[in-house]
Amino acid sequence: MAKKKSDNYTRFQAKFEVGPDSECWLWTGKTINSGYGLFWVEDAKQMTAHRYAFLEAYGYLPPVVRHSCDVKLCVNPAHLLPGDSKDNSRDMADRHRMGGGNVKLTATQVADIRQRFVSGNHGRGGNRRELAVEFGVNAKHIWRIATGRTGDYRLTDPKRDHHHGH
Structure with a gap:
């Protein structure tokens, strides 16, 4: 039976720029509130973009797909790791993302x-999507x-101001 995945994959590839494996490939399609990319698979089921990228690259889906780069919009399979909820909790703790402070930015x-x-x-329009x-x-x-309504994001520790990953 011919694989139908090509249609999905062609649409998927149109929504990010492929770069070297060392760099993040940033999703430019729809996103969900948690900040992850969203992709519609042809049977009208939604998947997060990074999970779809993992499935395409490795042929299976683990319970959790983790980012070695810690960039939610990244869909580079070289930056995606299989895991489970324990790994994910440990990653979050290691990266100071607990308690809803899940966006890491430097000062x-x-x-x-x-x-x-x-x-x-009213917060719509402007250049916030490009900056995001x-x-x-x-x-x-x-x-x-930008408008000073924060308190729900954390600044990274300056000592940790480098990209993790390989």
């Missing part, structure tokens, strides 16, 4: 966002950071 990045943010109509893709966070977070 420099926050200053950059605040300086470059262009407001739209660039910084790997949800557009809502960009708006909150």
Whole structure:
């Protein structure tokens, strides 16, 4: 039987730029509130984009697909790891993402966002989507950071201000 996955995969590939394995491939399609990419698979079922990327690359789906790079919009299979909820909890604790503070930005990045943010109509429009893709966070977070309505994101420890991964 011919594989039908090509249609899905062709649509999927149109929503990110492939780069070297060392770099994040950022999803530019729809996202969900938690900041992950969202992809519709042809049987009208939704999957997060990184889980679909893992399935395409490795042919199976583990209970949890983790990011070695810690960038939610990344769909580079070289940055995706199989895991379970225990691994995921440990990753979150290791990366200071507990308690809803799940967006990691440095103080420099926050200053950059605040300086470059262009407001739209009541938080819509403007350039927050572009900034969100660039910084790997949800557009809502960009708006909150830029307008000072934060308290729900954490700054990374400057000592940890480097990318993990391989």
